[in-house]
Amino acid sequence: MQDTIRVAVVGISGYTGAELARLLAAHPRFELTMATSRDNEGRPLQELFPELRDTGQGELVVSAPDTEDIAARCDLAFLAVPNGAAMEMAALLLDKGIKVVDLSADFRLRENKTYTYWYGMEHTRSELLQEAVYGLPELYADRIAKARLVANPGCYPTSAILGLYPALAEGMIHPEGLILDSKSGASGAGKKLKPDFLFCEIENDFRPYGLGGVHRHTPEIEQELSGVAGKDLTVSFNPHLLPVDRGIISTMYADAAMGASLDDIAAAYSSRYRDTGWIRVLPQGEIPRLSSVRGSMYCDIGIIQDRRSGKMIFVSAIDNLCRGASGQALANANLMLGLDMGAGLGPRVV
Amino acid sequence: MQDTIRVAVVGISGYTGAELARLLAAHPRFELTMATSRDNEGRPLQELFPELRDTGQGELVVSAPDTEDIAARCDLAFLAVPNGAAMEMAALLLDKGIKVVDLSADFRLRENKTYTYWYGMEHTRSELLQEAVYGLPELYADRIAKARLVANPGCYPTSAILGLYPALAEGMIHPEGLILDSKSGASGAGKKLKPDFLFCEIENDFRPYGLGGVHRHTPEIEQELSGVAGKDLTVSFNPHLLPVDRGIISTMYADAAMGASLDDIAAAYSSRYRDTGWIRVLPQGEIPRLSSVRGSMYCDIGIIQDRRSGKMIFVSAIDNLCRGASGQALANANLMLGLDMGAGLGPRVV
Amino acid sequence: MQDTIRVAVVGISGYTGAELARLLAAHPRFELTMATSRDNEGRPLQELFPELRDTGQGELVVSAPDTEDIAARCDLAFLAVPNGAAMEMAALLLDKGIKVVDLSADFRLRENKTYTYWYGMEHTRSELLQEAVYGLPELYADRIAKARLVANPGCYPTSAILGLYPALAEGMIHPEGLILDSKSGASGAGKKLKPDFLFCEIENDFRPYGLGGVHRHTPEIEQELSGVAGKDLTVSFNPHLLPVDRGIISTMYADAAMGASLDDIAAAYSSRYRDTGWIRVLPQGEIPRLSSVRGSMYCDIGIIQDRRSGKMIFVSAIDNLCRGASGQALANANLMLGLDMGAGLGPRVV
Amino acid sequence: MQDTIRVAVVGISGYTGAELARLLAAHPRFELTMATSRDNEGRPLQELFPELRDTGQGELVVSAPDTEDIAARCDLAFLAVPNGAAMEMAALLLDKGIKVVDLSADFRLRENKTYTYWYGMEHTRSELLQEAVYGLPELYADRIAKARLVANPGCYPTSAILGLYPALAEGMIHPEGLILDSKSGASGAGKKLKPDFLFCEIENDFRPYGLGGVHRHTPEIEQELSGVAGKDLTVSFNPHLLPVDRGIISTMYADAAMGASLDDIAAAYSSRYRDTGWIRVLPQGEIPRLSSVRGSMYCDIGIIQDRRSGKMIFVSAIDNLCRGASGQALANANLMLGLDMGAGLGPRVV
Secondary structure, eight states: OOOOEEEEEESTTSHHHHHHHHHHTTOSSEEEEEEEOGGGTTOBHHHHOGGGTTSSSTTOBOBOOOHHHHHHHOSEEEEOOOTTTHHHHHHHHHHTTOEEEEOSSTTTOSOHHHHHHHHSSOOTTGGGTTTOEEOOHHHHHHHHHTOSEEEOOOHHHHHHHHHHHHHHHTTOBOSSSEEEEEEEOGGGGOSOOOGGGBHHHHTTOOEEOSTTTTSTHHHHHHHHHHHHHTSOOOEEEEEEEOSSSSOEEEEEEEOBOTTOOHHHHHHHHHHHHTTOSSEEEOOTTOOOOGGGTTTSSOEEEEEEEOTTTOOEEEEEEEOTTIIIIIHHHHHHHHHHTTSOTTTTOOSOOO | OOOOEEEEEESTTSHHHHHHHHHHTTOSSEEEEEEEOGGGTTOBHHHHOGGGTTSSSTTOBOBOOOHHHHHHHOSEEEEOOOTTTHHHHHHHHHHTTOEEEEOSSTTTOSOHHHHHHHHSSOOTTGGGTTTOEEOOHHHHHHHHHHOSEEEOOOHHHHHHHHHHHHHHHTTOBOSSSEEEEEEEOGGGGOSOOOGGGBHHHHTTOOEEOSTTTTSTHHHHHHHHHHHHHTSOOOEEEEEEEOSSSSOEEEEEEEOBOTTOOHHHHHHHHHHHHTTOSSEEEOOTTOOOOGGGTTTSSOEEEEEEEOTTTOOEEEEEEEOTTIIIIIHHHHHHHHHHTTSOTTTTOOSOOO | OOOOEEEEEESTTSHHHHHHHHHHTTOSSEEEEEEEOGGGTTOBHHHHOGGGTTSSSTTOBOBOOOHHHHHHHOSEEEEOOOTTTHHHHHHHHHHTTOEEEEOSSTTTOSOHHHHHHHHSSOOTTGGGTTTOEEOOHHHHHHHHHHOSEEEOOOHHHHHHHHHHHHHHHTTOBOSSSEEEEEEEOGGGGOSOOOGGGBHHHHTTOOEEOSTTTTSTHHHHHHHHHHHHHTSOOOEEEEEEEOSSSSOEEEEEEEOBOTTOOHHHHHHHHHHHHTTOSSEEEOOTTOOOOGGGTTTSSOEEEEEEEOTTTOOEEEEEEEOTTIIIIIHHHHHHHHHHTTSOTTTTOOSOOO | OOOOEEEEEESTTSHHHHHHHHHHTTOSSEEEEEEEOGGGTTOBHHHHOGGGTTSSSTTOBOBOOOHHHHHHHOSEEEEOOOTTTHHHHHHHHHHTTOEEEEOSSTTTOSOHHHHHHHHSSOOTTGGGTTTOEEOOHHHHHHHHHHOSEEEOOOHHHHHHHHHHHHHHHTTOBOSSSEEEEEEEOGGGGOSOOOGGGBHHHHTTOOEEOSTTTTSTHHHHHHHHHHHHHTSOOOEEEEEEEOSSSSOEEEEEEEOBOTTOOHHHHHHHHHHHHTTOSSEEEOOTTOOOOGGGTTTSSOEEEEEEEOTTTOOEEEEEEEOTTIIIIIHHHHHHHHHHTTSOTTTTOOSOOO
8 A cells, every 4th residue: 555645736616626626536646635715715625516525525624725734735736726826826836845737827838928928917937937847748748757847738739739749740731721620618618607608608509719819728739739840830729619518629620741641640640649548549430529538538539531622630539627637637747746647547437 | 461372391290390380380471281291191290399289280280292282282392301302202393383492402413413422312303403493592582583493502501601602702712722610400410310319429429520521511512602603612511510409600711812801801791791681790800609590590600810820710600490491491482482581580589 | 550669678688688689579569669787788789699680679779777768768668677676666667657567576475574584675665566466467467457567477486376276276186285396497597697507517417406495486376376276375396407598397296176087177277278378288198398388488288197196296388588587578568558468479489 | 456257238238338338447356248239249349339449348349148158258247138138138147157237127026917017018037026136235235245136226216215215214204195206317218219319309308207107117116115114105206307318316205204303304314324335415405416426326315394384305316327227236246246335336427
């Protein structure tokens, strides 16, 4: 029997916090020792999440976020706080020797000015931007394993990057003219009290939003895909809101590079993703669906070539809360602490 | 008080049949005199559609399809039967002097060989292919008004053609490289008994299907857009299944032609669609949503230019059953019989 | 061509306001002349409800609620404001000669102290409680036709009263021991910004709430059913929240009175509801479903006797927004102004 | 490392089969060695359930059901076949020394004639009816542990019996006049190809069905509750179909026995269910919701007393596929094979 590793979730009250609690309950080594939320201080977790009642975890009393306290009682902290609120918190925790997985966007962009442009505020801890490792295990497992601070990827970027990375890395598609048509479930917006997110506004509806290069996940996708492609590229990223709670499907359109056939490209995906664990490259002719990845770490990828136009179509499916946020955060924490990447991230849930 | 016009719905038992019944109930001039369905002969309509109980219409007894009978008792017939079953039925009815609006695909494609290629059967009444008018009122109102036989457009093509027509007609986008990413509610597949369409298979799911140029609506879209553009074009049409009952959103990507600005293009849409009644070109910056067109004839169109890639993005939203099928059929019938195009097609429903 | 009757909707921004706007758009005589909302003053209606764009109605600019203004420009006002906010507004409008249909609960209970007990506030216009007519047309059409002030029934009470009234009025069920198990769609809660009403909290969920006699519709149901039964009765009313936007099904359990058979009871329902227009008593063995009444004024009623316990089971289905709120308000306004009760309330919508 | 126990799922293609596959994938000791389905012989499991791809389990090839084969290769079989098809299969497997958990209704009713009355066929293996143990672990764990044949309870009965058992066992409610108003998700009907179960027929709908004592789960509920109460009782069981995939909420109404207070009753529930693992008796004033038990073995119970009528209201919530079928089957198999009852049935899933 190995020692327990104590972890904190800072900002437990949102959907990513709830998902972290769910996943930590099944983790063989991690124990959720602290859960913080300014608005819910003093309440047991099961008041916020009735599904946790009598699970052992549900009785944990929510505390106010206090970095001293976290440092004294935990080995690693997951930050599930709003953009802008994480940067100082992360710095303080790192100073006290605590490892940090940040689920906000604060450390995802390497360029200070890019952050300021897209998030409309100064980065007060920009010295950490270069140190932070972008937490996509299929690309950066080695660096994550040595990191003090991991910037957990956004949900859309996880879907987009995993779906395009092998083709770009191998130069099999043109890096220009990429069109990303992404569709996400409503939990991707978080637990925000806005009329647009009420049940009656989403049920029976479907809506594109943030079209045309204005969504904040755009620079994150471009940063990572540019890195993979070895040259700066621009994408047209266009998100849509699905009437489901969980999941993202990205349908992505690209031009094949001269000489790259569908078979070549499919082989490259299979090769790049062999033995990575969670990427399932579907056989030719099969297309991912959201329900196959629900609640799991899987990313299902389908590759199709339009028989008329020749266009390459890449479809990726993930669960935005698990693979696109909290489950990926857990995988990063596993790596940072020397555990098996998949510890506690079992095959699949409902 | 004007005379009643007697109409038949041949193949009442599916979703388009039900929608026709719903709409006809509110029509000022049409009366549903015959409703046929081989499987439901002898049953009152309200057994098939409990919402019609005690509406006057619900008591109508379903009969077997008999062209003699239809010709004797009706002025116009709506054919809501499967592809392949409509061609003979239409020919027989025309021979007897009955006007026909065909909701199947049998008369949508002008080329016999294109029909055979996509639908996998011979067209036994190909002599009617040139006579049949494609029933998209915004494009062909004059010809529809004089037609004996109208081929009612498919749901996806309605959405695609209305969304791209002005830009192509004005030469403001390149006719090459068009990418159509369309998302449809489940009623678009009809009332088919396949496991894929069970509630538990669609709820909590979202799935692309028929990607890469294999969906049968592809040639219909290409035929009409080629006509509009004045040259043969190829599209990459990619449908997705939404977990909603009704509605289609198409997000369509195109390259602006040299010199065509977003403002120019928006102005062309406003101009082309002025006074057409059901096309709502949204103000710049606004994006259509499915719920705004539910149960109505509206087609909402949003035009966006990607600020990074310059790509033009056209979004169109329709109700697939009303605008994309039965409501459009009714508008065509209105035109064919000299009525106001919008008769019985009130502003909007739930 | 008859004159237009000008009406105001005070509190247009919620779901009942939107439903009033939808219905008024199809009304042959009423014109929505004023729409008020403190939070949305100066905005055109179509900004609040994009489905109204270009309908004529969508361009109406929302104003602040001003009774002088309403009196000057309207003949009747619909109050769709919160409980407690309607009482003064109604009194002021009545003083100025304007007829009022109040969709709040302020004038539904005839006893001042009952109002105070259940709504936790003093009624400042209790002198109007006796004058206000409870706006259930099947019971009180004559009185509604002469009323200045109509208290529009609650959604659950509409469902419960219509489902039990004939049996109670005929003494065919015991007035004691009534159990009402009601299930409502989410729009019944209004457009409130509470976490419980977010999409992700309702999708995939179903929850009882307010069980055990604590829901505020309880006294309203008891007041009306006591009146019908001719003696004070108590019900056990138990609401549940369905993951749908619209509709209420109440499953109600009662003991048959000595000598009353299922046939007797069914005959009483058919007799009482003959010629009332919107009540559909289903044939024996049939059970209502929500989708049959969606968007309509219908109330479908099924009557079943448990073959083992002998218990009588009454099932009623309504659309909570149309029949249970705004449509019923419109029917009341029709009666108050001498129009046909059903004017503008067509057969059915999607 | 302990030995693997080999199990078969006979009838893998339905929803309970899929749920068994999901749960077995996470089980520490059981290995799914055979999966049978006449219609899918020769296909790998991942073709039926794409979510199983690359999980190790997905590659298992479906075979035709052959009792010799099952006996040769497995230690225990789960029968997930239709009612009537299980009885012979179970008998043959028992003869060959294989333990059986039967998810059909074939061995749930102890009286041969009751089976024939409700299921409309003769029981060809009625000699096993007395031997079969009703597989509700909270009531019969000891007997299950010694059984060769366990009749896995129906989903509604699991919900009803767990919700009422302590009150009846303690004589705290009257056994007469029980009203059970139950609401189930659509997977309860299985993967049947009937128009009623298509997505468009359930979305936006809610419908009672089988009201008045005609649902086949009625005798099963009565058999078990009669046993608990120590006298024959009759219930009014009334099911409803929810527009969700999973879950059952039963709202159950009873009269308190003389002298039994709400506190007494609540205390009896807490006492009876202490240390049983999966029953969560909620604190007074709290009410179960479906989402809290989704995908889990939990049964959440709320106890409320109507403050006006004095009626006792018991609410139970379960996941119909996990607790109400496949998860419970696994718990029974655990007991039958000497494992911990909860092995492989972790805390909770999405």
